[in-house]
Amino acid sequence: MFRLHALFASRRTALSGAVVCALVSAGCAAIPALARAQTMTPAGTMIDNVAAMGFTDRDGPVSLASNKVSLRVQEIVDVSVETLTPEVEVEPDTHNQRLAFRIRNLGNGRQAFDLSVSELQGDDFDPQFCSIIVDWDGDGVLDMTRDKVSNVTPELAPGQAVIVWVSCSIPAGAVHGALARMLLRAWPSVLRNGMTGPVGNDGTFIVVGPNLRGGSGGGNNGGGTDGGAPPTLTTFATFKVGQVNAQLIKTQTVLDVAGGSRAAPGSIVTYSLEARFGVGANARQVKISDAIPAGSTYVPGSLAVDGAALTDAEDGDAGRFAGGGVEIALGDVEAKSSRTVTFKVRIDPLGSSQ
Secondary structure, three states: OOOOOOOOOOOOOEOOOOOOOOHHHOOHHHHHHHHHHHHOOOOOOEEEEOOEEEEEEOOEEEEEEOOOEEEEOOEEEOEEEEEOOOEEEEOOOEEEEEEEEEEEEOOOOOEOEEEEEEEOOOOOOOOEEEEEEEOOOOOOOOOOOOOEEOOEOOOEOOOOEEEEEEEEEEOOOOOOOOEEEEEEEEEEHHHOOOOOOOOOHHHOOEEEOOOOHHHOOOHHHOOOOOOOOOOOOOOEEEEEEOOOOEEEEEEEEEEOOOOOOOOOOOOEEEEEEEEEEOOOOOEEEEEEEEEOOOOEEEOOOOOEEOOEEOOOOOOOOOEEEEOOEEEEEEEEEOOOEEEEEEEEEEEOOOOOOO
16 A cells, blocks of 8 residues: 655655644744734825924913924835745656745735746756746645746735745756756836836835845845846755655645734634655555644635545545544555645634634
């Protein structure tokens, strides 16, 4: 019997270095930047101020107001790019192999971002026919009936993020152990043509944020490039050629009560488990299980396989919720194919008895 569980104990059956955060820190490294974006005053806000002076003269108390001074908050544009799948094992002569990234608007105005992908110099092979797929509906699950092949994101509110996949074909001649590192860049669409002046939200001027200054992003949250200084090459993800029998790749997205993407009490976390089966897979009676993390509660009716809803009860379909976790029986799965399981949990609200 071939069993596949949601554990990351083996390079052959799991994604090496996958970003699977503890639920209490589900925003991972992006949380400080997100908090900064959410506390910034929105672009276009008018800040008015009038002072008062009081005194007493021979006629009694007097109160005077100063003149009003006003200023308009200008728009900061900034972005981060986070790698969600640092390394994915692939086989030669395969297609639709995907690397996942998260793009986050770190500015104080609504912005869309232009996307581009490139291969790092000196790698072992060049992936072919690469395209960028944007999670257009924001559910964190790849579904080409709702998501788009696009080189630009939808307009994102301050602090909002969107998942982007880079999908490529692996050439037949790629040898075992070969690496190809892919770098995804994001650049504010409003700066596409090097615009200056009042081109931001509500007629504001654009102020370039720290991740975009000098033409490159920094650290693991690097931004884009304007063709000036060379980009900081720290936000890449890697295709590694191997003999892939099976992989289970887990990603997550967060929807908070205000419509943003911050992990907080009451937020909904969507987990996606993609089971990939390579040429050498002989997968029979495949089963996937995943325990509901402490500090959260399963959302009833949220279990699905390849976008098709499953019931929570143990009945005629492939899935069930039981014993504090989800269980899915996929049966026999053909080689060179993939199946995706999704489900949701809610971070327990304050005062919950869970």
